Amino acid sequence: MLASLGLSAALALAGHPGWAAGNPAELSVGRAVSFLGSLLDKETGLLRQNPQSKDYWLCPDNLLAVQALKATEAGRIVGAALAKHRPAKTGKFRALFGGAGGKAAFFESDLVTVARLGPKRVRTEKQSERKVERWNEVADYLFLAAIDEKDPRMGRAHFHRALRMWDDTGFLDKEVFHRQFYSAETLGLALIAGGRVQADLPMKTKILQQLARQQDASGGFAPDFSGDGKPAGMASAKTTSIVLLGLASTP
Numbered sequence: 001m002l003a004s005l006g007l008s009a010a011l012a013l014a015g016h017p018g019w020a021a022g023n024p025a026e027l028s029v030g031r032a033v034s035f036l037g038s039l040l041d042k043e044t045g046l047l048r049q050n051p052q053s054k055d056y057w058l059c060p061d062n063l064l065a066v067q068a069l070k071a072t073e074a075g076r077i078v079g080a081a082l083a084k085h086r087p088a089k090t091g092k093f094r095a096l097f098g099g100a101g102g103k104a105a106f107f108e109s110d111l112v113t114v115a116r117l118g119p120k121r122v123r124t125e126k127q128s129e130r131k132v133e134r135w136n137e138v139a140d141y142l143f144l145a146a147i148d149e150k151d152p153r154m155g156r157a158h159f160h161r162a163l164r165m166w167d168d169t170g171f172l173d174k175e176v177f178h179r180q181f182y183s184a185e186t187l188g189l190a191l192i193a194g195g196r197v198q199a200d201l202p203m204k205t206k207i208l209q210q211l212a213r214q215q216d217a218s219g220g221f222a223p224d225f226s227g228d229g230k231p232a233g234m235a236s237a238k239t240t241s242i243v244l245l246g247l248a249s250t251p
Helices: 010-014 029-038 058-068 073-085 139-147 152-163 174-179 184-197 205-213 237-248
Strands: 055-058 107-117 119-129
Touching: 029 058, 029 174, 029 237, 055 058, 055 237, 058 073, 058 119, 058 237, 139 184, 152 184, 174 205, 205 237
Parallel strands: 055 119
Antiparallel strands: 107 119
């Protein structure tokens, strides 16, 4: 469904003349694209999960990255590897892979190893029949439902329900309350969903400021942040791809 979101290639965004002036200092799309490229393994043709990992996730990591890396050589290589493995475009981020749309429903995923190349593992998420209960209490799922929803009215309803979880730091839902960390991926999904439903995102400036803090020296984006805005966790392919897709949907 990303094509219908009107998302441009991240590389093109990096050269957009108005980008630097309209966004926080140090928030660099170009460095993020370079980070994703640095995760590419020529043997598998896939991006590793993070710089230290020997796992290569078809779904969701590489299905997301191939879109963030559109029009790049790394994107072409990843696209060829995905065509070989043909992973199912399911799971939590189905809406970002071209989901069918319609009534929102989410299912838990099983983690499957597809292939081994020495210490390297090619893995993917396989959708189970176990439904995610009370998904409408989680900001990620609400934004994804807004992206996937065919009915504009329902899409905006999901979007605005998620916005009510904003606490001036991040989106405080039941998962954040349990983990005690906010999610940078949720910030990226908020940007994508806002573009999809064509609705204002009142906290966009604060979202971009936090994302600038999330970008580390490698150019990638850390997945989590604390209540005082301090980033946590190692920059990863999945988080960086979602943030890039979010930035690409932001005017």
